[in-house]
Amino acid sequence: MSAGAAMREDRSAACRDAPGALILTEPVRVAQLWRDGVAQLRAAGIEHAQREVTWLLEEALGVSRLAIHADGIESVGGHAAEQARRLFARRAQHEPVQYLLGTQEFCGLTFEVTPAVLIPRPETELLVEEALRVCGSQPSARVVDVCTGSGCIAVAIARARHDAMLWATDLSQQAVYVARRNVSRNRVEARVTVFQGDLLAPLASAGLAGSVDVLVSNPPYIAAWEWPTMPPDVAEFEPRLALDGGPDGLRAHRQIADLAPRWLRPGGWLILEIGQKQSVPLAEYIQASGAYGDVQVRQDFRGIDRVVSAQRKG
Numbered sequence: 672m673s674a675g676a677a678m679r680e681d682r683s684a685a686c687r688d689a690p691g692a693l694i695l696t697e698p699v700r701v702a703q704l705w706r707d708g709v710a711q712l713r714a715a716g717i718e719h720a721q722r723e724v725t726w727l728l729e730e731a732l733g734v735s736r737l738a739i740h741a742d743g744i745e746s747v748g749g750h751a752a753e754q755a756r757r758l759f760a761r762r763a764q765h766e767p768v769q770y771l772l773g774t775q776e777f778c779g780l781t782f783e784v785t786p787a788v789l790i791p792r793p794e795t796e797l798l799v800e801e802a803l804r805v806c807g808s809q810p811s812a813r814v815v816d817v818c819t820g821s822g823c824i825a826v827a828i829a830r831a832r833h834d835a836m837l838w839a840t841d842l843s844q845q846a847v848y849v850a851r852r853n854v855s856r857n858r859v860e861a862r863v864t865v866f867q868g869d870l871l872a873p874l875a876s877a878g879l880a881g882s883v884d885v886l887v888s889n890p891p892y893i894a895a896w897e898w899p900t901m902p903p904d905v906a907e908f909e910p911r912l913a914l915d916g917g918p919d920g921l922r923a924h925r926q927i928a929d930l931a932p933r934w935l936r937p938g939g940w941l942i943l944e945i946g947q948k949q950s951v952p953l954a955e956y957i958q959a960s961g962a963y964g965d966v967q968v969r970q971d972f973r974g975i976d977r978v979v980s981a982q983r984k985g
């Protein structure tokens with residue numbers, strides 16, 4: 672049965688319901704539901720209220736906007752309307768729309784997201800681009816993604832390089848479960864292994880010492896001074912473990928830069944995502960370690976320093 676037919680059946684079922692149940696399942700006009708949702712989200716200060724209400728409506732009704740028009744669906748059952756209203760209310764409390772929908776696009780692929788993982792950001796695609804650039808034409812590249820979260824970076828690299836082998840780590844067991852599901856969902860389970868553990872520690876069991884071509888990471892990098900400026904969608908809903916980078920936001924970056932030379936092959940690359948005001952202190956720290964050659968900084972599409980790369984001396 673099509674979703675449209677299901678909705679029409681829901682509506683006719685509502686009409687057959689016992690009088691007591693009729694109140695709950697009384698048909699509701701889709702256009703009115705949409706207008707109410709937009710007004711509610713606008714009042715809550717949500718910027719893209721129309722677009723988001725459309726997505727939430729599609730999610731709640733289990734049918735696309737196109738199908739609503741094509742099937743001429745004007746009303747839906749009360750249960751479906753209630754489900755839509757519940758989603759609007761949660762979004763009005765600033766719960767990220769991606770957690771409500773359960774997915775986010777990244778590098779043209781679809782990833783499951785839950786409140787256990789950071790929602791992949793478009794600027795992180797630059798990290799993937801940089802990893803692919805330094806891999807060049809090298810066959811069977813060995814790539815490690817530390818702090819993998821949803822697994823978006825590891826999976827995107829695996830999908831772009833069909834001969835690459837990848838290992839990913841995260842401290843959060845719940846995030847590891849999500850990452851493993853994303854690995855399967857994107858059909859790269861033969862080449863991506865996800866470990867639970869602290870930074871690079873899980874690599875010991877993979878026997879990778881001195882052989883990694885690229886070590887990529889988007890570690891937590893919100894500095895203490897930034898917390899008061901964080902939007903509620905982020906500060907109140909995304910995992911603190913994924914965000915909190917210590918006093919200057921670079922705690923994990925320094926640890927990774929210290930640990931990476933043991934795992935990278937000579938000439939291998941360390942590639943780290945950074946936040947505001949972090950490129951200079953991190954580049955200086957990496958340079959001062961003496962383990963790496965040139966340190967490079969790349970800017971994202973908004974002109975903000977976003978990626979620091981360094982090649983292991985060999």
Ligand SMILES: C[S@@+](CC[C@H](N)C(=O)[O-])C[C@H]1O[C@@H](n2cnc3c(N)ncnc32)[C@H](O)[C@@H]1O
Binds near residue numbers: 790791817869923
């Ligand atoms: C900024 S999120 C990045 C997630 C994902 N790579 C992305 O780019 O969307 C940082 C991730 O690091 C993980 N994390 C925090 N501390 C860690 C540690 N000591 N060892 C491993 N993972 C850690 C968090 O659980 C979170 O998933």
